[in-house]
Amino acid sequence: MSRVRRRVLFFVPVGIAMAAVLAWGLVGLPSFGLPHSDYARYFAQHATGQRHTTNVVAAIVFDYRGWDTMGEELIMVSGVMGTALLLRSTRGEEHRAARDPVTSELLTWLRPGMIPLVLLLGLWTISYGYITPGGGFQGGVIGAGAALLTWLAGSYQRYQVLTPDPLVDAAEGGGAFVYLAVGLAGLAAGGTYLHNLIPLGTTGDLASGGTIAVLNAATGLAVAAGLVLIFHEFLEDYTETVPDVAAEER
Amino acid sequence: MSVFPYLVAGVLFIAGLYGVVSSRNYIHLAVCLTVMQSSTYVALITVGYLTNGQAPITKGAKPGKPLVDPVVQSLTLTDVVVSVAVLALVLSLALRAYRTHGTLDPDEMREMRG
Numbered sequence: 538m539s540r541v542r543r544r545v546l547f548f549v550p551v552g553i554a555m556a557a558v559l560a561w562g563l564v565g566l567p568s569f570g571l572p573h574s575d576y577a578r579y580f581a582q583h584a585t586g587q588r589h590t591t592n593v594v595a596a597i598v599f600d601y602r603g604w605d606t607m608g609e610e611l612i613m614v615s616g617v618m619g620t621a622l623l624l625r626s627t628r629g630e631e632h633r634a635a636r637d638p639v640t641s642e643l644l645t646w647l648r649p650g651m652i653p654l655v656l657l658l659g660l661w662t663i664s665y666g667y668i669t670p671g672g673g674f675q676g677g678v679i680g681a682g683a684a685l686l687t688w689l690a691g692s693y694q695r696y697q698v699l700t701p702d703p704l705v706d707a708a709e710g711g712g713a714f715v716y717l718a719v720g721l722a723g724l725a726a727g728g729t730y731l732h733n734l735i736p737l738g739t740t741g742d743l744a745s746g747g748t749i750a751v752l753n754a755a756t757g758l759a760v761a762a763g764l765v766l767i768f769h770e771f772l773e774d775y776t777e778t779v780p781d782v783a784a785e786e787r
Numbered sequence: 788m789s790v791f792p793y794l795v796a797g798v799l800f801i802a803g804l805y806g807v808v809s810s811r812n813y814i815h816l817a818v819c820l821t822v823m824q825s826s827t828y829v830a831l832i833t834v835g836y837l838t839n840g841q842a843p844i845t846k847g848a849k850p851g852k853p854l855v856d857p858v859v860q861s862l863t864l865t866d867v868v869v870s871v872a873v874l875a876l877v878l879s880l881a882l883r884a885y886r887t888h889g890t891l892d893p894d895e896m897r898e899m900r901g
Binding site: 539540541544545547548552555556559560563566567569570571572573574576577580581584585591592593594595596597598602605606609610612613614616617619620623624627668669670672674675677678741760763764767770771774 | 789790791792793796797800801804805808809811830833834835836837838842843844845846853854856857858859860861862864865866867868869871872873875876878879880882883886887894
């Protein structure tokens with residue numbers, strides 16, 4: 538009997554037991570669509586009044602549960618670092634010029650049309666993150682998507698030129714550093730970690746939310762840079778597998 | 788009241804777990820892990836849903852309608868992004884394993900070591 542068959546046979550009783558425990562746990566949860574906990578109700582009612590941001594989710598992410606978000610962000614940064622270290626350490630020293638010419642005409646049209654639009658959408662999602670739906674996490678991903686489009690519609694070389702390694706590394710570390718620094722500044726001023734020191738501003742304005750705005754921007758930067766770095770590492774490996782068509786024809 | 792959203796979460800979790808158990812390929816395994824993770828998002832968002840609720844954005848919100856739970860939404864949105872970075876780490880481990888052992892099958896890798 539193969540290992541996989543044995544594992545699956547073992548899984549059947551364990552899976553059934555697990556499903557039963559899962560169902561038991563889910564039964565204890567509030568019914569779908571019914572009013573929920575006081576914790577959630579409190580934020581829904583008071584977040585805008587207390588933090589002057591109209592996006593309650595952003596107020597929770599970057600303020601009420603800002604400590605939790607810092608942990609998440611550090612997980613992301615370490616994930617990105619681990620990926621970069623693992624892929625860089627096994628890669629050969631010699632660097633060939635990447636050969637991945639775009640053959641589709643439709644894709645080359647993406648370049649002037651889509652890339653600036655996607656980048657703008659990313660920046661917009663980050664900068665209005667605490668007023669309308671959006672935020673640093675979502676906007677950062679969209680912004681990194683714009684960078685990926687430069688590879689798709691142009692070439693890997695173009696991607697490298699537009700996102701130079703030192704800049705991306707600095708943005709990644711800088712975003713995480715600003716998050717830590719804002720938290721420590723609250724401590725240094727005699728408050729708690731992540732205590733708000735910046736005037737809260739007028740609700741609904743771009744200049745509102747105090748530290749929420751700063752942390753939102755820092756997170757957007759770190760997320761975008763992190764994803765750009767991940768794409769870079771995988772693209773570097775991918776382009777090495779692209780056959781050298783030009784050299785074969787010569 | 789409906790149990791179906793919770794059922795979807797449960798099915799996703801068990802299906803992902805089955806994939807992890809029966810996997811013969813590290814990349815397949817990484818995808819199965821994200822399926823399992825997605826089940827927690829479904830469960831979280833389900834917990835926060837309110838009948839006749841509205842999005843937790845107070846700008847332009849209709850007065851009198853309750854907001855859906857913003858806490859579970861914030862937990863989900865951060866984790867969706869973070870899980871991408873973790874998935875990249877798992878995939879780079881798979882790539883590295885393939886380079887050193889020439890296979891993506893965890894069982895074959897063990898046999899090679901003897």
